[in-house]
Amino acid sequence: MTRTEGRVTQMADTNQIAATPVQKVVVVNGNTEVLGMLETVLDAGRYDMVFVESSDRAYSQIKKVVPNLVILCTRIEELEGFQLLTMLKLDAETKDIPILTYTTEYEGQDFDSAISQLADDEEDFLPPQRPALRMN
Template structure:
């Protein structure tokens, strides 16, 4: 059985490394991108099962990446989970995790909660 593929996108190398290690240890195939342009190219080429995307990035931010992917027939149905400091824990608790076709978790995130959200979005590993 193939591992589920997760594309993680963050401009902070430490965040990308730590998140990648946690998700790989949890049994996922991890694809990493450090900017929006790279994320779009990898999503179109690798067709991940889920994209975990930072919003605040230089150049092309996460919302722009999501907009481009939603317009592409190959990537439009891939769930996107924004992992961001722009969305507070309080907003997450009062407004939930979903906004439009995208989902949110506030930084700092609880690793167990992140895995539960991934499981909810794409099913068990």
């Protein structure tokens, strides 16, 4: 599943049309349903979105598109998400692209893997904490 979309905006005070630089985002997830949900949430015409369902194609798509951001599920088939993260961070052409990783599962080894595979900020990988509910 691949979808790309751009936009052109009209300047307010003139009839000239100016191309607005559109941020490119690549979303990698092996689940078609999750990709559809992410497309609904993220794509309101503000971004060039490329959705990649197959992790074995993700690396080549990211190198081809050169996105402003990669949203990467760490639990994808074929090529483990952490392997893709490592490949991107070690490649001179892609190492500076911000990568947001997520998973629908949380296991301690995911945190350890993210840190050992060159994640930028370990605090960003921790799951949100829920405070205890109190009734007064």
